[in-house]
Amino acid sequence: MPAKFKCTILGSGDTIGTPIAGCKCATCLDPKSKRYRFGLLLEIDTLKILIDPNPDLKWQCLSADLELKDIDHIFVTHHHSDHINGLGEFFFRNPKPQVLWYGDNPLNHKLIDYWKYLEAEQVLEFRTFSNFKEIKLNDDLTVLPIELSHDFPTSGFIFKYRNKKIAVVTDTNGKLKRQTIDSLKNVNVLFADTFSENQEQIKKVYTDCGISTPDLGTEWFHMTIDDVKDLKAKINAKRVYTVHMSRHMDTQENLVKKYQTDDFVIGYDSLSFDLLK
Ligand SMILES: [Zn+2]
Ligand SMILES: [Zn+2]
Structure with missing residues (x-):
């Protein structure tokens, strides 16, 4: 089998996805701005890896012609509902072990308890990872949780296959610790949490709900376009794909016009490429 390192954005949306029922904003009304909750499929060599079994997983499988039984590894960034609540789609026993990886911290352990019936029924095998401790999936492929x-305790991942590296960095703000920044240096591709274009859109999230705006310097936990550009420069990422995007942002077409360049790509559902081609 020829080497491959294929990445498919299954969902590019935020916690509640786009559109939301009843909303009449231009983004929610635009079919090209439709976004499933965040999910990523990596097909590396002979392995299929799913990052974040999100609540839209069933529909993502139908779009990508992906059978859940073919997935070898599932990595969970964190246990907010938009990243874990599709786990119930894994339902049938599979002769091949399918491994669910989750971060080794007390809060995750508590929340993962709910899903442990899937292990008891031999649907999935549960394994923990620790940040900055590399996992070897085969001779050519490693995963570094960061x-x-x-x-919430959240991990990103750096997948390294032969001499190529891709990083998944959602959900997070831009205030990353030194060890995380150092680990991310020179990745070929960065999938980056991009919740909004600017801080004004974040403030609107709060004012829309009638709550006072928090101090965005300390209390906000996603990135803006500028935060992602800063991170890209800091780590010297060769190319960025924005993900975890909210309906507060402009339409897909306008976002492309405003921000897209050869090495800064506005993500969308079903976007797919092979790093080795
Ligand atoms: Zn999220
Ligand atoms: Zn989250």
Whole structure:
């Protein structure tokens, strides 16, 4: 089998996805701005790897012609509902072990308990990872979990296959610790949490709900376009794909016009490429 390192964005959306029922904003009304909750499929060599079994997984499988039984490894960034609540789609026993990886911390252990019936029924095998401790999936492929900065214990991942590296960095703000920044240096591709274009859009999230705006310097846990550009420069990422995007942002077409360049790509559902081609 020829080497491959294929990445497919299954979902590019935020916690509640786009559109939301009843909303009449231009983004929610635009079919091209439709976004499933965040999910990423990596097909590396002979392995299929899913990052974040999100609540839209069933529909993502139908779009990508992906059978859940073919997935070898599932990595969970964190246990907010938009990243874990599709786990119930894994339902049938599979002769091949399918491994669910989750971060080794007390909060995750507590929350993962709910899903342990899947292990008891031999649907999935559960394994923990620790940040900055490399996992070897085969002779050519390693995964490094890295610590992110969210209102919840959250990990990003760096997948290294032969001489190529891709990083998944959601959900997080831009205030990353030194070890995380150092680990991310020179990745070929960065999938980056990009919740909004600017801080004004974040403030709107709060004012829309009638709550006072928090101090965004300390209390906000996602990135803006500028935060992602800063991170890209800091780590010298060769190319960025934005993900975890909210309906507060402009339409897909306008975002492309405003921000897209050869090495800064506005993500969308079903976007797919092979790093080795
Ligand atoms: Zn999220
Ligand atoms: Zn989250």
